[in-house]
Amino acid sequence: MGGKSVKPLILIIAAIALCAPQVMAHCWQMGWTTYFEETAEGEPVPFITGDSIVGDVWSNDCISVDGQPVFNGQIHIGQQSGCDLDSAVLLGSSPIYGLSIPERNSLFLTETVRQNAADQGYFYTFPGQTVRAMFNRSSITFFRWPTGTPFDSSMVWAIHIGGNTCIFIDGPLEVKGVVEGRVTIGCSGNLRILDVIRYADANWPTGETPITSANILGLLSESDVIIANTSENGRENSGMPSGTWGSEQTNAARTDVVITAAIAAPNGSFTFEDQNDSASGYVCDCVPDDRGTIYVWGAIVQYRKGFLNRPNNLFTGYHLKLRHDPRMDVVTAPFLSDYTENLTCFRDDTLDFGDVVVGNSALDSCAWALACPLELIEMSVRPPFYVTGDSLSPFDFFSRIRFQPTDTLQYLDTLTVHTTQILDCSVIVRGRGVLPNGAESDLILHPSSLILSSFPNPFNARTRISFSLPSAGHVKLEFFDITGRSVRTLCDRAFASGEHSLSLDGSALTTGIYFVRLTAPSASRTRKIVLIK
Known part of the structure; x- marks a missing residue:
């Protein structure tokens, strides 16, 4: 290898290109993420x-x-110091201070959900109306009625949850029920949780879900995600024996709220309604107004932390039991994940050194935007490009690359970052060697090696396979499943030297790990790619 760097780092890679709208760091590998x-x-x-x-x-x-x-986990705090956690029970490592999430707007995330819902035909606009979504395993029944009036079931329709369903309601939304499949549902108004919303295979009442479960849910609001004050959610001590009040409600089905989902309120908060204050217009005679426990199996991202309990009436609201869903280390709800669905590793797709005199060298750096942890990074590139160092700041990772041409050629290669996770990241590096007096010999495109890459990876339905050839020749590009069975041949013909790309349509394939093998006269290359539906 011409240049290689291996470091036991914990990095946070986000799907944010420099020219694209930025987002608050939506990191589903964290259980809890807030800005304020x-x-x-x-x-x-x-x-x-x-x-x-x-x-x-x-x-x-x-x-x-x-x-x-x-x-019970690692706590990261943006403040440098001065946060008093002395009374808390810390079962993980000591808190890490001084690592701040860049404050970004939520446009990229919400627009991604909106656009994918529109593409699937599930974008609904009903001015002045509220929509209720009742999940019944693999189907959802929707109702709509004028906002501010009692629930009306006369306007109704239903949809089936497919492999990667995305729904958006341009207005307020209410949800409850049992979920089977992969689905994200979002709204522009408040999203009210009326009762339990959980996977069909989730444990009651903790929400714990098997690691092998194929069910996953995303709940997105461009405003607030709110626990509704319903009798199912413990309204007015509904879990107590008739005619009594108190803090030990006995009917968990009438108090505890079980939510298995990735919850996103990138502009607002995850909170509860009717907090027994004059501002809400609701004051209950019950003292205390202990509504039960909220069990979340998944992750919560919010801009500002919302109240889930208040001291009013001695105690009003809920306790929170949040358990991070370990499956979200790899994949989360459809179109909610910057990490898996919309990955752009580098801020620049190409690092171009331009003209460099043969025998001399030039330095440049490649910058990353960061947001979700990946462990053990290996960077590699071939001569005459060399990895000369790297540096890590809280939310930027810089790889320093040196270009030292040995001939009057135009060089092309790929700087590749391999991780212990399921994705690799790469950026094209190029440069040209010239003579000291400015006179140039005939230049040819000269990739320093046979290059094979794919983007995006992981992908949903379609990805692009790119390869560069150091010389002309016959190329065979094959696609295999994880058992080694040949799924299809993408090409089997002659190509000129230089860069080429082909599109791979995986819409008819199942979720899983696949391999692309490129065979050329000089060598062969194999790359792992992951299809997620």
């Missing part, structure tokens, strides 16, 4: 005794605690 842990008025929103989070936590703000909430 306080209201817009500056009131802290604490975790309290009875709350627990199993999974990593990332917040730019000081995490506020009242009593002894339990954290």
Whole structure:
């Protein structure tokens, strides 16, 4: 190898190209991600005794605690110091301070969901109306009625949940039910959770889901995600024996709220309604107004932390039990994941050194935008390109590359980053060797090796296979499944030297790991690609 760097780093790679709209770091490998842990008025929103989070936590703000909430995972805090977590029970490593999430707008994420819903024919606009989605395993029944009036079931329709379904309601939305399949549902207004919404194979009441489960749900609101004050969610102590109030409600089905999902409120909060204050217009005679426990199996991303309980009426609201879904280390709900669905590893697709005098060298760097952790990075490139170093800042990773031509040729290669995860990232590097006096010999395109790459990877339905040949010759490009069975031959013919690409349509294939093998006269290359539907 001409240049190689191996470091035991934890990196955060986001799907953000420099020219594309940026987003708040939506990292589903974290259990909890926020930018602010306080209201817009500056009131802290604490975790309290009875709350627990199993999974990593990332917040730019000081995490506020009242009593002894339990954290079992790595805590990342954007503040440099001064955050008082002394009373909390910390079962993971000591908090890491000073690593801030860049504050970004949510346009990229929400527009991705909107666009994919429109492409599938599931984008709905009903001005002045509210929509309710009732999940019944692999189907969803929808109702709509005028906002502000009682629920009306007369306007109804249904859809089937396919392998990668995306739905968007341009207005307020209510949800509940049992989910089978892969689906993301989003809305422009508030998203109210009326009752349990969980996978068909999730455990009751914790929401724990088998690692082998094929079910996954995304809930997105461009405003707030709200736990509705319904009798199913513990309204007015509905889980207590008739005629009694208290903090130990006995009917879990009438109090505990089980949610198995990736929850995203990139402009707002995950919170609850009717907080027994004059601002909400709701004050209950029940003291305390203990509505139960919210069990989340998945992950929560929100711009500002929302209240899930208040001290009003001695206690109003819920305790939170959040457990990170380990499947989200690799894949999450359709079109919610910058990490798996829309990956762009580098801010520039090509690193061009231009003209460099033979025998001299030039340095440049390749910058990454960061957001989700990947472990053990290996960078490689072939002569006359060399990896000379790298540096890591909180949300930028720079790879320094040296180009030292040995002949008057135009060189082309790929700087590749291999990870222990399922994706590789790459960027084209190019440069030209010239004579000292400016006189040039005839230049030819000269890839320093046989190159094979694919983008995007992982992919959904379609990816592009690119390859560069150092010399003309016959090329065979084959596609294999994980058992080694040949699925199809993409090409088997002569090509000129230089860069080429072909499109691979995987719409008829099943989710899984595949391999592309390129065979040329000089050598062969194989690359792993992952299809996610």
